[in-house]
Amino acid sequence: MKKIIRFFGLASCLFLIPFVGFSQLNTSATIDSLRKELKIAKDDITRVDVLSELCYILPKVDSLASFKTGFEALELSRKIKYKKGEAAALFSLGGAFMDYFDLDKADQYYDRGFPIINAIVQKDSSKANLKIWLRGYYGKAINYSYRSNPTKEIEWTDKVIPIAQKINDLDFLTNVHTNLGILKMNVGQNNDAYTSLKKSEQINNKLKAPKRIIFTNLTIAGLLHNMDSIIQMKPYLDAAKKYLDKDLNSIDWQLYYTNEAQYFSGLNQYEKAIASLDKAKVIILDKQLNQEYFLLMQRYASVCQKHGDYPAAIKYMTEFIKTATDKKIPLDRFKGYYKRSQYEAAQENYKNAYNDYVLAIDIYDSLETENHLKNIKELELKYDSAEKEKEILALTVKNEQKKSQTYLLLGLASVLGLLLFTGYYIYNQRLRKARKKEHLHESEINLLKQEQQNKIFSAMIEGQEKERKRLAIDLHDGLGGRLSGISLNLSKLDKDEPKEYPKQQLQKVMKDLGDALTELRAIARNMMPETLVKFGLEAALKDYCSSMTGNETKVMLQFYGNEKGMNINQQVTIYRVIQELINNAIKHANASEVLVQYIREGNKVDITVEDNGIGFNLETTEEFQNGMGISNLKTRVAYLKGCLDFHSEENEGTTVNINIIIDAA
Known part of the structure; x- marks a missing residue:
């Protein structure tokens, strides 16, 4: 269980913070300009360059057009054997698939582009070639962020910063520092995040780029929210809005409204927070921003949770799970079910909470299984690599018979080892599943036992109290009435003072009866206290x-x-x-x-x-x-x-x- 919590703790950092690649900051004016260039292009090389750039910028505006231009650029570059254009097209398509949240496809296109651009840069490390290299390697880093793998993301980001500084690409550096700041936020390193974002802010002021200034200010506002500095968010929100008011159709309004929602939520103004998120939702749906829609549902749920509106939080988290299921993203499904189980528990819907928690565990186990299978595949690749190295070394061996025998023994040993490892893994997985089923069965039995025990306790206590009440009524109305009647009769005899009855004895009897009545009332009070x-x-x-x-x-x-x-x-x-x-x-x-x-x-x-x-x-x-x-x-x-x-x-x-x-x- 602790392992699950650690896993979810890291993954859920992206749950409330928007992660936006630097490609989002391009304006519609740039797209229009590139389309004009495409119309007047005089040669195929220029066409490939423009098409690749369009594919790189278009995903946040028109995904279908992005793929169309990217594949056209890739096909044309291969036709004219333009390697630099081919690498650029592959990296742009990788970004398009990543924005579409097909992360595996994105990886494939990035990995196909790396050998091409590395060969080009070895021969010519010009600024233009290094920019394409930066785009590919940094795209890979962002893809790791979408996979919730901050370690790999930092590793790949560290590769690109020195190159960007070398060619003094301020435009690229501001994006790297911004996204690095967001990454630091995601892993809870808020002070480092603030340092990175302030670097980005300084570069943006030099570039005098409104879009980047807007985005950086909004990102810093989000960071201040995480640091519980709610009041300090206002100046950054106002600074961003100052530029946004000049472009009412800007796509960054959705980011402004989501941060504004956090600000209102921090001030406990729940209705205003939801209203801001509703404004962001209109823009996100209109622009078909797939990743932002994921984050919006989580933001809705987070705001509702904070203000105790758990039914609404459950509704939004259900929509998040549905979207994750449609997109076939198991990690987000895991996060959704886990989070929804907490909301259901807060509502005391323990059965629903239990079911969601079991679904989250199942998804987590399947993710762990995939990791194990990847490890096996890596072992196979290492084995194949080792075999190739042995073949090269064996060329120097004169005795072909000994060489064949050696290879055969090594191969058999390796295959046997791999089979043993695979067998152990399969056995271990079956054992884990059996233990999990046993654990779930025991939990269900314990739950039924507890419910049955509670019913027995309830019935027993209620039965005891009903019986006590009945006895109290019988004693009071039955025996009590009789004793009271005797007391009245004796009192009457006492008043008449008959000569055959000694007055002193009558008084003693009356006193005894009075004591009996007092005791009777005490018994009735103890059995069912009238008070x-x-x-x-x-x-x-x-x-x-x-x-x-x-x-x-x-x-x-x-x-x-x-x-x-x-x-x-x-x-x-x-x-x-x-x-x-x-x-x-x-x-x-x-x-x-x-x-x-x-x-x-x-x-x-x-x-x-x-x-x-x-x-x-x-x-x-x-x-x-x-x-x-x-x-x-x-x-x-x-x-x-x-x-x-x-x-x-x-x-x-x-x-x-x-x-x-x-x-x-």
Whole structure:
């Protein structure tokens, strides 16, 4: 489980922070300019260069047009054997597939372009060639970010920064520092992120590029939100809006509104936050921004969660899961189910939370399986590579027979080792699945047992109280009525003063009957305290503690809070528990002072009953281990789904602590 949490903790950093590649910052004016260049292009090389650049810029505006121009550039470059154009086209298509979130395809196109551009740069490291090299290697870094692999992303980013500085490509450097700042945010390194973003801000001021200034200011605003510096977000939002107001059709409005939503959410202005996200959604759907739609659903859910609107959070997370399923992105499905399980649990929909959590674990296990299979594939590749190296070395061996035997033995040993490894892996996977099924089965059984036990406790307690109530009514209305009648008759005889009946004896009988009535009423009150039914738990406890206070015993009650939200069964059960503890303190512990504390804070109830009696040894006292009284106490507290704790020492008194959560009862 800890492994899952660590995995999700890293992956979920992207959950609330928009990650935007530098290609988004290109303007529609640039696209129009390139299309004009394409129309007047006089040769195929120029056409390839323009088509590749269009493919690189278009994904955020028109994905279909991006793919069309990219494949046209690739086909034409191969036709005229223009290697530089082929590399540029491959890298642009890689970016297009990445924006479309087909990360595997993106990797394929990047990897096909690297050998071509590396060969070109070895011969000619001009600025133009290095720019294409930067585009490919940095595109690969961004692809790692979409795969939630910050280690690889940093590794590939470190490769490009020195080259960008070497050719003084400020336009490229500002994008690298911006995205590196976002990466640092994603892994929680906020101070380093701020440093990178400020570097980007300085370069943008030199370039005087409004689009980049907008994006950097909005990114810094998002960082300040993560650092809980909500008030400091406003100047950056205002600075970005100053430029955005000059271009009402800018695609960056969606980023502004998502950051504005975080600002309002931080100020606890929930309605305004949702309204800002709604504005962003209109732009995202209109522009068909696939990745931003993912992030928007997560942002909706996050805002709703923060403000306690869990039904809305569940709705948005369900949409996120559906989109991830349609796009076949298992990592996002894992994040979605895991997060939704938390929202369901917060709503006390424990069955739904359990189901979502199981689905998340299944997806995580499948991801782990894919990693293992990749490791096996890497072993096979290493094995093939080793075999090739052996073949080269074997050319120097004169004895062909020995060489063949050596290869055969090595091959058999390697294949045998690989088979053993594969067999062990398959066995281990089956064992893991069997253990997981067993664990799930045990969890279900325990859940059913707990539910059954709760039903038994509930039925038992309710039955006891109904029986007590019935007995109380019978005693009061039946026997009590009879005794009262006898008392009235004897009183009448006493008034008549018959000579055959001694007055002194009649008075004694009347006194005995009066005592019997008093005792009868006490029994009825103990069985179903009338004060509790009419006035509540606090009044009933005060009445009982007062009745138990006498010349030799003092029972004190400290009642803080109320019984609001408790049903009558819960109140009666708490009353019985305290009643039993007070009786034990007086009857068995010979206590002269008993202190009862009832403290309620929110849904949490803490009860303490402390006496100065003789105490006892918890481990050796047989009555404590097996006594019916203690057993009944434990049963009643279990019915309330609470915790019961005894502290006692001989001649030092006894303290009993009970903790109850009202919602759980």
